[in-house]
Amino acid sequence: MNFNRRNFLRNAAIGAAGLAAIPEILSAAMPLSPLKKKGLLSTMEKGDVILFQGDSITDAGRERQKQEANSPASFGSGYAFLAASGILNDYASKEFSIYNRGISGNKVYQLAERWQKDCLDLKPHVLSILIGVNDFWHKLNGNYNGTVEIYETDFRKLLVETKKMLPNVQLVIGEPYAVLDGSAVDEKWFPEFDAYRHSSKKVAEEFEAIYIPFHDIFDQAQKYAPGKYWTADGVHPSMAGAALMAQAWLKAVE
Amino acid sequence: MNFNRRNFLRNAAIGAAGLAAIPEILSAAMPLSPLKKKGLLSTMEKGDVILFQGDSITDAGRERQKQEANSPASFGSGYAFLAASGILNDYASKEFSIYNRGISGNKVYQLAERWQKDCLDLKPHVLSILIGVNDFWHKLNGNYNGTVEIYETDFRKLLVETKKMLPNVQLVIGEPYAVLDGSAVDEKWFPEFDAYRHSSKKVAEEFEAIYIPFHDIFDQAQKYAPGKYWTADGVHPSMAGAALMAQAWLKAVE
Numbered sequence: 385m386n387f388n389r390r391n392f393l394r395n396a397a398i399g400a401a402g403l404a405a406i407p408e409i410l411s412a413a414m415p416l417s418p419l420k421k422k423g424l425l426s427t428m429e430k431g432d433v434i435l436f437q438g439d440s441i442t443d444a445g446r447e448r449q450k451q452e453a454n455s456p457a458s459f460g461s462g463y464a465f466l467a468a469s470g471i472l473n474d475y476a477s478k479e480f481s482i483y484n485r486g487i488s489g490n491k492v493y494q495l496a497e498r499w500q501k502d503c504l505d506l507k508p509h510v511l512s513i514l515i516g517v518n519d520f521w522h523k524l525n526g527n528y529n530g531t532v533e534i535y536e537t538d539f540r541k542l543l544v545e546t547k548k549m550l551p552n553v554q555l556v557i558g559e560p561y562a563v564l565d566g567s568a569v570d571e572k573w574f575p576e577f578d579a580y581r582h583s584s585k586k587v588a589e590e591f592e593a594i595y596i597p598f599h600d601i602f603d604q605a606q607k608y609a610p611g612k613y614w615t616a617d618g619v620h621p622s623m624a625g626a627a628l629m630a631q632a633w634l635k636a637v638e
Numbered sequence: 639m640n641f642n643r644r645n646f647l648r649n650a651a652i653g654a655a656g657l658a659a660i661p662e663i664l665s666a667a668m669p670l671s672p673l674k675k676k677g678l679l680s681t682m683e684k685g686d687v688i689l690f691q692g693d694s695i696t697d698a699g700r701e702r703q704k705q706e707a708n709s710p711a712s713f714g715s716g717y718a719f720l721a722a723s724g725i726l727n728d729y730a731s732k733e734f735s736i737y738n739r740g741i742s743g744n745k746v747y748q749l750a751e752r753w754q755k756d757c758l759d760l761k762p763h764v765l766s767i768l769i770g771v772n773d774f775w776h777k778l779n780g781n782y783n784g785t786v787e788i789y790e791t792d793f794r795k796l797l798v799e800t801k802k803m804l805p806n807v808q809l810v811i812g813e814p815y816a817v818l819d820g821s822a823v824d825e826k827w828f829p830e831f832d833a834y835r836h837s838s839k840k841v842a843e844e845f846e847a848i849y850i851p852f853h854d855i856f857d858q859a860q861k862y863a864p865g866k867y868w869t870a871d872g873v874h875p876s877m878a879g880a881a882l883m884a885q886a887w888l889k890a891v892e
Contacts, residue, residue: 461719
């Protein structure tokens with residue numbers, strides 16, 4: 385093995401004519417987070433496990449009967465695939481095992497129901513969780529009677545259990561987001577939805593998680609292109625939106 | 639819109655600790671191709687169409703009932719998703735429509751059977767085709783009685799028809815590849831499989847296509863990590879392999 389230490393993404397081949405907003409968006413939305421851990425990936429051990437958990441945004445159409453690490457079909461086509469592909473190339477010699485166990489429609493209590501099998505048994509060293517939009521959305525559309533207090537309490541309970549079983553796990557928590565311009569997101573979402581965002585940040589701080597402010601990031605992104613460019617329904621990202629989220633994830637653990 | 643001209647991939651966030659082999663692999667395998675077109679993407683018009691065509695490597699588990707441009711589910715989780723995500727971010731203001739119409743198991747004659755609907759009707763400005771491994775593989779396993787002459791003749795006929803209907807289309811042709819270390823690829827593949835590689839290059843030259851030497855690229859890649867790191871069965875890429883292919887695609891059209 386003779387890996388060069390240069391950065392594959394930094395050396396990528398699109399060329400100077402590219403018209404990219406992403407670095408500016410991320411700099412504006414992620415200024416100097418006290419929750420950021422410098423150089424997380426480079427300090428990890430060879431063979432360590434990274435797990436992406438969440439709802440449909442993380443699931444991204446993965447083949448759920450396939451449970452393999454580092455496998456495209458097991459990752460679907462979302463931010464987790466894009467972020468994991470970058471990690472596997474930039475840290476090839478680390479031989480990480482990266483899993484995706486997001487499931488569409490999940491709320492935080494549904495993560496808890498499958499947590500032993502879909503998290504604890506995998507013994508992740510880095511555990512990334514993006515959950516919360518359905519906790520609000522399904523309530524709004526009358527299919528769930530949870531509250532933001534239930535969301536926060538359930539989330540905290542899940543993480544207490546996680547830290548008990550995996551005391552050294554590094555948590556990465558993504559802020560639930562909603563983009564007003566999307567077909568499924570209207571004024572009725574706000575300000576009530578903001579309470580879920582704030583709960584996720586509060587919980588992240590309690591557990592010293594790396595926090596990714598996705599809602600702020602999509603707010604900044606709308607300075608460069610309309611909301612529908614980043615997500616058609618306001619919840620599920622477009623390809624451009626998924627790439628933005630992946631870059632944010634990587635920047636957060638940089 | 640206020641896009642900065644910096645390159646999102648170049649400014650990505652993994653950091654200097656990354657251990658990346660991809661730039662070296664691509665430099666070695668793609669030295670000074672006479673078939674390369676400088677700056678293709680930046681010279682394209684706003685709203686232009688890019689189409690990825692091929693077999694399972696391109697299909698990559700996409701939801702085939704969804705036929706949308708720029709949609710993650712319509713792209714599956716392969717090199718086309720990774721390449722298209724990069725393009726859509728680096729050239730956001732160009733508002734390209736990018737499609738994936740790869741179908742698992744396809745040989746070149748099966749592209750021809752669905753070419754009107756799955757290519758000509760989409761009126762692509764850039765048409766990327768990766769086809770040929772099944773033309774050989776299905777013959778080897780007794781499920782097809784084609785030859786390399788049939789592959790080359792059918793491929794040429796398909797492109798004559800394409801250029802007749804779309805005289806200004808820019809073709810991008812990927813070299814069929816097979817990695818000997820994979821579970822499905824053994825010594826019986828060579829040297830016969832090499833003839834399919836050479837036919838694809840010959841056809842690419844005849845039609846002034848941009849040519850991506852995937853087989854050479856995977857040969858080079860094995861200097862940095864075993865074949866199974868890049869593709870478990872020798873044909874379908876891992877996440878690292880898909881990222882390598884996407885970077886090669888982007889470098890070829892740079």
